[in-house]
Amino acid sequence: MDRRKSSLQNRLFRSQQYVVYAAGLTYVLFVLLVTLVDPPVPFSHVLQTPRLGVALVVLVACLAVWAAPQWLRWIYLLAYGGGLLSLIFEVPHLLASESNLLQLYVWQSVNVLISFLILGSRVGMGVSLLTLLTLLGTLSLQGPLRQAQLVDWMTVCLTLAITAYISHLVMVFIEGNLLVHQQDQGKLLAARQDALTMVYGRGAIEEELERAMGYSRRHNTPMSVIVTDIDHFKSVNDRYGHATGDDVLRAVAKRLRRTVGGGGGVVGRWGGEEFIVLLPGVAKPDAQAVAERLRREICDQPLADLNVTASFGVASYRGANDTTDQLFGRADQAMYEAKNAGRNAVR
Numbered sequence: 001m002d003r004r005k006s007s008l009q010n011r012l013f014r015s016q017q018y019v020v021y022a023a024g025l026t027y028v029l030f031v032l033l034v035t036l037v038d039p040p041v042p043f044s045h046v047l048q049t050p051r052l053g054v055a056l057v058v059l060v061a062c063l064a065v066w067a068a069p070q071w072l073r074w075i076y077l078l079a080y081g082g083g084l085l086s087l088i089f090e091v092p093h094l095l096a097s098e099s100n101l102l103q104l105y106v107w108q109s110v111n112v113l114i115s116f117l118i119l120g121s122r123v124g125m126g127v128s129l130l131t132l133l134t135l136l137g138t139l140s141l142q143g144p145l146r147q148a149q150l151v152d153w154m155t156v157c158l159t160l161a162i163t164a165y166i167s168h169l170v171m172v173f174i175e176g177n178l179l180v181h182q183q184d185q186g187k188l189l190a191a192r193q194d195a196l197t198m199v200y201g202r203g204a205i206e207e208e209l210e211r212a213m214g215y216s217r218r219h220n221t222p223m224s225v226i227v228t229d230i231d232h233f234k235s236v237n238d239r240y241g242h243a244t245g246d247d248v249l250r251a252v253a254k255r256l257r258r259t260v261g262g263g264g265g266v267v268g269r270w271g272g273e274e275f276i277v278l279l280p281g282v283a284k285p286d287a288q289a290v291a292e293r294l295r296r297e298i299c300d301q302p303l304a305d306l307n308v309t310a311s312f313g314v315a316s317y318r319g320a321n322d323t324t325d326q327l328f329g330r331a332d333q334a335m336y337e338a339k340n341a342g343r344n345a346v347r
Contacts, residue, residue, distance in 0.1 A: 008181050012174075016118050017069055020076065023110055024062040031055040034103075051090070057082040076118050080127060083111065084134055091138040095149065105156045108135075109163050116167040121175055128164035132157060194269040196246055197253035205268025205276055209324050212266075212280045216317045223317040224287030226277040227331040228256070228294065231309045231343040233273035240306070247304035249273065255297045260290060276328070284316035291346045299344055309344035311335055 031051050061079035065072055087108075094104065108131065116124035139145070139153055192204035200208060209225070216223040230236075230252060237245040249269075256267045256275055266278040277294070279287050291312040299309045313335025315327055338347040 008178055012178070013069075013072075016072060017065060019114055019117055020065050020072070021062055023114055024058045027107065028055045028059050030107075051086070054083050054086045073118060076114070080111070080115070084131065087131070087134060088138050091135065092142060095139075095142055095145070101152050101156055105159060108156075108160055112160060112163050113167055116164075116171040121168050121171040124171060125164065125168050128160070128167075132160060132164075135160075194253075197249055197269050199253045199257055199275070200266065200268035202269065202271055205266070205270065205278070206324075208266050208268065208278055209276075209328070212278050213317065213322070213324050213327065215280065217320055217322075221281055222283040224279040224282045224284055225315050225327055225331045226279065226287060226291045226294070227270070227313045227315075227328070227335045228275050228277070228291075228310045229335055229339070230273040231311055231339070236306065236308075244304055244306070248306060248308055251303035252298060252308070252310065255303075256294060259294055259297055263290075265290070276331075284314060287314050287316060288346060295344065295346055311338035311343050312346040313338055314346065 032055075035052070057079055061075050064075045068075070090104070094101065112124075112128050112131070115127045118124075119127060135157060145153065192201060193199070194201040199205075212223050215221065230248065233245065233248070236248055253267065253269065253275065256277060259265075260267065260277055260279065263282075264280055265282075266280075268276050268278075270276045277290075279290060282290065291314050295310065295312055299307075302308070313331045313333065315330035315334060317327060334347040338345040341347065
């Protein structure tokens with residue numbers, strides 16, 4: 001139930017990684033093909049061209065993202081800095097050789113799109129403006145341009161600007177939808193979660209019980225339910241106060257969730273000091289062993305600095321004619337039998 005990132009956020013993050021790999025490796029392949037197919041100068045001079053340095057930076061960045069994806073944004077910013085530095089050296093070369101600007105335009109446009117996807121609408125816009133300012137500043141330092149060159153470079157700058165603007169609008173739309181999705185997920189989680197103990201609330205655990213029962217009925221698989229009630233909980237509230245009682249409830253819920261969560265178990269607060277544990281795919285003998293483990297988890301160590309015990313009742317699915325009410329009723333009855341037997345027991 002504790003999800004730090006929503007499914008949409010995870011999908012966006014994976015897409016960011018794939019874009020870095022795809023664009024980076026494509027650029028490296030492009031540089032290699034251009035170098036092999038159409039070397040403008042002797043190969044020893046080719047090794048000194050800025051784009052080969054950029055290709056090396058891009059390749060290292062791809063490997064770094066693969067090794068440490070959590071540092072994706074910072075890795076991209078470092079690679080972007082290297083690309084910006086190469087742009088300062090590449091512009092004079094293009095002006096001197098009067099080369100076609102198509103390659104520069106295409107790759108800078110791709111870079112604009114990637115910047116927004118990885119860095120977001122605000123930082124992406126800042127990075128795009130920095131690229132345009134660097135381009136314009138480098139051009140201004142080269143002196144007056146011929147009319148044909150001026151038209152070509154104006155086309156590149158204006159196209160990059162409109163690409164950045166469109167990318168900004170698209171990214172704002174994506175971020176807005178992510179925010180709405182995150183808020184909806186938060187509301188849904190709050191509605192399904194018990195605010196005090198952070199396990200499923202009554203309504204949500206009833207839904208999970210119906211779902212688990214339906215699965216067992218369709219696939220003829222076992223399922224068990226454990227109902228547990230904290231022993232003498234009223235005396236805890238009366239003697240130590242409701243704040244301490246709340247601490248005990250939170251501690252019990254945490255131990256229940258920690259013990260069964262790894263095996264697919266689901267914990268819910270049924271009401272008051274009573275909890276229910278769903279164990280899909282678990283037959284009654286194994287469920288009783290789980291309940292015994294839960295009993296020891298609670299009684300062996302103090303909870304909220306108090307020695308606390310709990311009583312447990314176990315019941316299992318009996319076949320197609322069994323109902324959720326009957327299943328819960330048997331587990332609840334077994335729990336009361338454990339209390340009548342002296343408490344701190346499993347029945």
